[in-house]
Amino acid sequence: DTGVSQNPRHKITKRGQNVTFRCDPISEHNRLYWYRQTLGQGPEFLTYFQNEAQLEKSRLLSDRFSAERPKGSFSTLEIQRTEQGDSAMYLCASSLPAREKDGYTFGSGTRLTVV
């Protein structure tokens, strides 16, 4: 297990198209998180899962955004009808349960450009 894997690394899409990103966490981590980061800013929380259950969603996650973790392993983040304002780096992270947590392990991110 080499860490958190995100695919694709880069995605360029036309406004109005749908895009889907995938995140494969560290296998023994039951927590999985999605963040969005724009240039010069810190990561902004989008949502997180404990196993397959989505426990919290940010107000940033409009109805065009949906995330799933169907079997408690990998997760997908879909953006429907993309807008130019969706251009950002989308980061996935995973961690152990809170009582054992020693920080998140992040993937390298998926950079989305909406043209």
Place this chain on the structure above:
Amino acid sequence: SQQGEEDPQALSIQEGENATMNCSYKTSINNLQWYRQNSGRGLVHLILIRSNEREKHSGRLRVTLDTSKKSSSLLITASRAADTASYFCATALFNTDKLIFGTGTRLQVFP
């Protein structure tokens, strides 16, 4: 929304000097963490300090936490060019596993 704010926003130093970054936050926390991000990459966890701890060390890193002032500092001693990166503080609140990240400090270390 972002709870943490880092100061300074940018810092330039020479190799061998120490770098100090500060983080302020707004609400009570369970723990505070520091992360490093190289340009265009994911974040790397550096160190975690719990709310009942006041200071922690890891190699060339020293973190302090003052819960009465709702602030933390990260000191990198004897900096190297490879320390060039953005550094973020992140707070973990009670009753949630999510981290809230600050705005970051961009550190440039010149050889």
